[in-house]
Amino acid sequence: MHNIGSYDERIQGFSWEIAERELDYQPGNVINIGWYITDRICQMGKGDKLALIWEGLGGKEKRYTYNDIRQLSNTIGQFLRDLGIQPEQRVCLFLDRIPELYIGFAGIIKTGAIAQPLFSAFGDESLLVRLENAETTAVITQKKHVGKIRKILDKLPHLKHIIIVDDNGKSPLQEREVAFNMEEAARVDQFEIQPTLAESPSVLHYTSGTTGMPKGVKHVHCSLISQYLTTSWVLDLKDDDIYWCTADPGWVTGTSYGIIGAWAMGVTQCVSDVGFSAETWYKFIERHRITVWYSAPTAIRSLMKAGDELVRQFDLSSLRHLASVGEPLNAEAVIWSNKVFGLMFHDSYWQTETGSIMISNYPGMKIKPGSMGKPFPGVTGAVVDPETYEQIQETGKIGLIAFRPGWPAMMRMYWNNEATYKGKFKNGWYIPGDRAYIDQDGYFWFVGRDDDIINTGGHLVSPFEVESALLEHPAVAESAVVAKPDFVNMEVVKAFVCLKPGYVASDELELEIMNFIRKKLSPLAMPQDIEYVPNLPKTRSGKIMRRVLKAKEWGEEIGDTSTLEDD
Numbered sequence: 421m422h423n424i425g426s427y428d429e430r431i432q433g434f435s436w437e438i439a440e441r442e443l444d445y446q447p448g449n450v451i452n453i454g455w456y457i458t459d460r461i462c463q464m465g466k467g468d469k470l471a472l473i474w475e476g477l478g479g480k481e482k483r484y485t486y487n488d489i490r491q492l493s494n495t496i497g498q499f500l501r502d503l504g505i506q507p508e509q510r511v512c513l514f515l516d517r518i519p520e521l522y523i524g525f526a527g528i529i530k531t532g533a534i535a536q537p538l539f540s541a542f543g544d545e546s547l548l549v550r551l552e553n554a555e556t557t558a559v560i561t562q563k564k565h566v567g568k569i570r571k572i573l574d575k576l577p578h579l580k581h582i583i584i585v586d587d588n589g590k591s592p593l594q595e596r597e598v599a600f601n602m603e604e605a606a607r608v609d610q611f612e613i614q615p616t617l618a619e620s621p622s623v624l625h626y627t628s629g630t631t632g633m634p635k636g637v638k639h640v641h642c643s644l645i646s647q648y649l650t651t652s653w654v655l656d657l658k659d660d661d662i663y664w665c666t667a668d669p670g671w672v673t674g675t676s677y678g679i680i681g682a683w684a685m686g687v688t689q690c691v692s693d694v695g696f697s698a699e700t701w702y703k704f705i706e707r708h709r710i711t712v713w714y715s716a717p718t719a720i721r722s723l724m725k726a727g728d729e730l731v732r733q734f735d736l737s738s739l740r741h742l743a744s745v746g747e748p749l750n751a752e753a754v755i756w757s758n759k760v761f762g763l764m765f766h767d768s769y770w771q772t773e774t775g776s777i778m779i780s781n782y783p784g785m786k787i788k789p790g791s792m793g794k795p796f797p798g799v800t801g802a803v804v805d806p807e808t809y810e811q812i813q814e815t816g817k818i819g820l821i822a823f824r825p826g827w828p829a830m831m832r833m834y835w836n837n838e839a840t841y842k843g844k845f846k847n848g849w850y851i852p853g854d855r856a857y858i859d860q861d862g863y864f865w866f867v868g869r870d871d872d873i874i875n876t877g878g879h880l881v882s883p884f885e886v887e888s889a890l891l892e893h894p895a896v897a898e899s900a901v902v903a904k905p906d907f908v909n910m911e912v913v914k915a916f917v918c919l920k921p922g923y924v925a926s927d928e929l930e931l932e933i934m935n936f937i938r939k940k941l942s943p944l945a946m947p948q949d950i951e952y953v954p955n956l957p958k959t960r961s962g963k964i965m966r967r968v969l970k971a972k973e974w975g976e977e978i979g980d981t982s983t984l985e986d987d
């Protein structure tokens with residue numbers, strides 16, 4: 421039987437107390453996510469059970485029991501406390517998917533500090549704006565990434581410690597740097613965990629904004645209540661499952677469901693730090709006998725492209741439940757997965773801001789391929805009119821997705837950005853900024869984003885950030901950045917660029933500009949295509965009309981540009 425039982429029965433008389441009871445938590449009590457995902461599982465008698473199976477390049481493998489991750493997170497916590505890290509200070513994890521990332525996350529949280537995970541492929545500019553905005557106190561990183569931090573150190577007066585987890589003593593440490601080796605450090609068995617409460621901050625994730633700089637989404641310890649119950653009811657994890665979440669903890673899926681959810685349930689999870697190829701992924705599932713797999717549409721489409729024949733070369737019979745998130749999961753991908761794995765990917769919808777799954781297809785519920793499913797029990801979801809923010813009752817009519825605030829994992833603020841945070845609430849609804857419609861059976865169908873943000877392979881990229889970075893290239897006078905269609909990534913970044921006088925358009929310059937953005941921002945933000953143009957379409961007040969360029973890319977009607985020109 422599925423953990424959720426019957427969806428329709430679960431929505432009747434739902435209360436988050438169901439999760440609180442399973443977590444032995446009573447409102448008002450201490451709640452620390454770090455304790456819940458390590459110590460509590462050991463107290464339940466699962467100390468010797470595997471918590472983490474990790475695989476790195478060259479066939480390297482490491483295994484950790486729940487008792488290992490309990491002690492090692494204590495060890496990291498103690499090290500941070502000895503450095504003087506205080507509760508609520510921000511400690512950034514700037515690491516590849518190595519065990520220190522997962523266990524370090526728990527360690528930071530045990531001290532009461534706020535974990536700030538950042539994608540390790542970020543370039544120095546991406547890193548700078550996020551560390552500056554958060555006034556981060558310490559960064560935990562690897563030697564290979566420390567150069568990017570050294571480059572921006574002068575601009576970060578709040579950054580007191582750079583903790584290097586793989587220092588081998590060969591090159592001298594520089595200003596503010598300190599070495600810490602998790603495996604070699606004396607293990608700390610007893611650690612006084614900070615008695616955080618429901619509203620104590622836990623995690624700070626950065627997400628791209630439409631017009632401004634990235635926003636720091638603040639989460640709190642009681643987010644665990646939502647994360648625990650959604651893991652149970654959507655991902656359906658059971659004690660003997662071997663679970664694989666393919667997301668990087670630099671993004672929210674990788675923390676909510678790639679660290680917290682599965683460990684809070686005491687399940688064994690696998691991590692691969694090898695990178696993507698269809699063959700490596702299938703081998704990984706086969707070798708570890710993965711049973712539950714949470715992934716993303718871009719990966720699924722890449723697997724589709726690799727062909728059906730390849731699937732047959734592996735024994736994937738261990739798989740029993742598949743789920744997906746991050747971008748539209750097209751019906752073809754669901755049908756394909758049913759053909760080759762005998763299982764459909766269950767689409768789920770949520771955001772960095774929502775902290776946990778909001779709309780989903782549940783095990784045992786009828787799947788309509790292409791639909792995101794229905795709101796999680798306890799979540800009131802609707803589609804509202806974009807002008808009045810009144811709920812749309814009419815079936816099939818497109819509007820903005822809206823949720824009634826109140827679920828535990830909801831963000832508590834945008835760091836240092838109260839105005840933008842407030843702007844997300846309208847007429848008593850939280851508005852995620854996506855368009856959808858609801859069909860006659862209550863299923864939600866995603867239509868598109870309500871802004872210019874590009875969703876490339878499930879990662880949000882702000883055109884504004886890319887345009888700002890492009891301006892720093894000596895050849896660029898101005899630019900407009902939009903989404904361009906792509907089979908695998910759904911959308912990729914495309915830049916329209918006007919060159920400064922004296923610069924000549926060429927393929928070499930295109931490569932140079934692409935590389936410039938990759939290094940400064942990240943490989944995700946790098947334009948896959950640069951088109952040189954003599955000028956850009958603008959409104960009378962000089963605002964660039966990205967919409968016109970985007971419509972052209974997608975072969976859509978441009979619509980009434982006379983009104984656009986009026987702003």
Ligand code: WT7
Nearest residue numbers: 745746747748749768769770771772854866880
């Ligand atoms: C945005 C949130 C938390 C998941 C990882 C991304 C888009 C998310 C779906 C889906 C269509 C989706 C939305 C959303 N999105 N899930 N199932 N179908 N679009 O978190 O980086 O905060 O992005 O991703 O546009 O607002 P994120």
